[in-house]
Structures are given as C-alpha cells and as structure tokens.
Amino acid sequence: MFKYQFRWDTVWGSFDFLMGGLEMTLIISAITLVLAMAGGLIIALLDMSRFRALRWIGVSIGEVVRNTPILVQLLWVYYVLPIVFGVRIEGLVALIIGLALYQAAFISEVYRSGIQSVPKGHREAAQVLGLTPFQAFRRIVLPQAIRMTLPPLASNFVQLIKFSSLGAVISVSEITRRGMELSATNFRPLETFTFIAVVYFFICWPLAMAIRFWERRLQAR
Amino acid sequence: MSGTPFLLADSVTKRFGTNQVLTRVSLPVMERDVVCIVGPSGSGKTTLLRCFALLEAPSEGRIVMQGVPIATADPDRQVKNAARAVRSDIGMVFQHFNLWPHMSVLENLTEAPMLVKKMPKDEAVAIAEGLLKKVDLADKRDAYPARLSGGQQQRVAIARALAMSPKVLLFDEATSALDPELRREVLLVMRQLAQEGMTMLVVTHEMGFARHVGTRTVFMDRGEIVEEAPGAAFFDAPKTERAKRFLQQFEEE
Secondary structure: OOOOOOOOHHHHOOHHHHHHHHHHHHHHHHHHHHHHHHHHHHHHHHHOOOOHHHHHHHHHHHHHHHOOOHHHHHHHHHHHHHHHHOOOOOHHHHHHHHHHHHHHHHHHHHHHHHHHOOOHHHHHHHHHOOOOHHHHHHHHHHHHHHHHHHHHHHHHHHHHHHHHHHHHHHOOOOHHHHHHHHHHHHOOHHHHHHHHHHHHHHHHHHHHHHHHHHHHHHHHO | OOOOOOEEEEEEEEEEOOEEEEEEEEEEEOOOOEEEEEOOOOOOHHHHHHHHOOOOOOOEEEEEEOOEEEEEOOOOHHHHHHHHHHHHHEEEEOOOOOOOOOOOHHHHHHHHHHHHOOOOHHHHHHHHHHHHHHOOOHHHOOOOHHHOOHHHHHHHHHHHHHOOOOOEEEEEOOOOOOOHHHHHHHHHHHHHHHHOOOEEEEEOOOHHHHHHOOOEEEEEEOOEEEEEEEOOHHHHOOOOHHHHHHHHHHHHO
C-alpha cells in the first residue's frame, strides 16, 4: 500500500466513458423518480381507499416491497418476469421498473404523512364554510401537503442515484457498471472506484445538504 | 320565547363509542339570541356546538333550522340536501383559529365566497376588505397568518366566517387559546357583532361576556343542560347546587 504507485491517468483517460455512465445514472434516477411519484400516489390512494379489497392490495404491495431487499427485487424483475411473461426485458427496463416500484412503496408513505400533517381543523374550517370535501382537499390540504412532501421527495432522488448503481449487476451501463468494466481492463480498481465514489459523493452530498436546509426552513414556519 | 326557533337542538344524544357525551339535550336558539354555553370541561358543550355546526352527527335526536331538520342520526336524502343548502348560513369560529397558513389573510377571506358562492373575485375582495376594516386589521390583508398574533388571527377567523354572511355564528372557546391581554380585542369584536343583532351561540369561559353580552346563559354539566336563565339572572341567582359550585370557582379567582 505504501509503495503503491497511483495511476490516475488511467481514470482521466476514460473520463468521457465514465461521465457517459454518470449521465445514464442521472437519467435513470430522474425517470425512476417520476414513475415512483406516480406509483406512490396510486399506492397511497389504494391505502386510503374506502374499499377494503383495494386497501388490502395497497398495503400488501407496500409491505412486500419494503420488507425484501432491493437487489433481490431487481434480480426478480430481471430474471423472473421474462419467464412469467415470456418476453425478454432489457436490464435498463428491469432496473427502472424495479427501482420505481421500490421507491413508490416509500413515497406512498411520504404522501400519506404529508396529508396527515395538515391539521384536521383546517379541513373542518373549510367544511363549515361550505367547501365540499373535494374542494377542501384540493385547495386546503393538497397545497400544504405538497410543501411538506417536496423535501422527502428530493431525498428519494438522492437515494435513487445511489440505488441505481445496482444496475451494474444486471448490466445496465450506468457509472458503476462502467467503472467495473474499466477496472477489468486497466487493472486499477483503487483509482477507478475511488473516483466513482467521489463522483457519487459530490452529487449526493450537496443535494442532501440543500434538502436539510430546505426542511429546516419549512419547519420554521 | 315564541314562534319557531331559528336553530334547535331537539333531544340530541351523542355517543363516541361507548362514551356518552350528550344526553337528550334540547336547546332552542331564537333569532338575535346570544346564547352563552358555560360549564366545566368535559361537560359536552363543544360537542353540542359541533353538532350545531354539522361537524358531528347526533347519535339520536335532530338539529333543526327554521323548522327543517338538517342533521339526524340517520339522515335521508332530504335532510342531506337541507344541510347542504344551509351549510354556509352557519358560521363557526374555532378555539385554534384554523386559518389556512398557505394563504394570505385576504385569500383566507375570499376563498369560500369565490368557491362556494361563485362570487367574482373583485366583489369577494371588496367584501373581505370591508370585513378586515371592521375587525381593525385592514393593514394586514396581505400578511400570512403565521405573522399575526393570536388575537389578530382570531379576528381574521371571525372575518372569514362573516365573509359568507352567515345567519348564525358559533364560537367554540374563541378566546381560550389566547393570552389574557389578547382576549379583549376578540371579545370586543364579538360584543360588537352581538349588538348588531347577529344570532350567536358561544361556548365560553368568559363569564363577563356571558353575563353582560349574552341574552341567555346555558349551564351544562356531564352531557346535560342543568340550568338555563336569561342574561345575568344565571349569575345573580343560580338555582342548582352544581351551578353554584361552578360559579364559585370564578369568584375565587
């Protein structure tokens, strides 16, 4: 270790290759976040449904997804779904489906707590003034709930950036996968993976700090 | 008292699970009445008020407005329609104000008229500005509720209720959450409304208000109306032992 000769040039030489992977990572994370936000809404609506069967479906999806490892879920989507439906799924599609489902289960809880954070009295005030329950939800509850859910949603984006590295095991060409491929040819895992870790850190850390600041400002109101 | 009451609780019983909070309470409210409901905490006065506000459905009995039932234990379509029709005629002021924090003071006042009455914006704004002047908060129209003191928030809440031109206003311990020095400004507004002839139902611990502004005082204890007397009579000569004991607490203060 002490006599190790750093060869960072092996990393710089493949800078564009790795940055292309980073671009892929961010695109995957963004697409997945949008899908997970929609999926989370569906699960949240199922959870809060008036019908028991729908509530049961919503709760089951949430519990299964939250209580199995994300890696196993990805492998399951990638290898099992094709067997069941008889179609070949590309790694990229499998990754997006798997991650979106996983995040959706958490985001549904974010929505739920956002809605529950609005005091009941605000809705009652609306009701007494003659607003219908739907009007009260749209005008009074939702705008307040959305403000409360934005920081946690942003945190989910940070998590997605990190989780998308799991795409490497199902050959999705995001930055971690490209790092694996690079280190297999340059035989320089130390430089390669250190560089990749630094890249992840300097994307996720400022985001996380900004979110913390944002949450503190919301709480101060 | 003669004629049909403006608002009437007709033998209302309310249970939450096995906990019976109101037991066959009957209370008529005539037009221009200022009925003050007093009593120890847990006596059911807030629940009674919430039944009048249609926020709680009675377990038995009915709420009747000008002879028309608007709430029953098992409302049919007719009752539901009647309730919807008079919904905004019954205004309510809450203990914790319940202003909407994401809207400015002005928006708090214009929201319901525009949404429920489909009032054009400029008309709603004009009415809101007039009401803010009335509660002495014209300069706060663009402020957000969090920037106001408790007393100011409650006055905005009263103005918001008035913006729907209700025929009766319910006050649920409107000054209880306020520091003593902020209560006066709210009580003054309430007194002014009473003098203007607003029909009011006031759950309160403000004995001075009940005595001097109220036209009738209703004393509740353990889910029942124990005693009822016009204006100051209740305070000068309480008839029941329970009422005497209740009033004693305030003398000792």
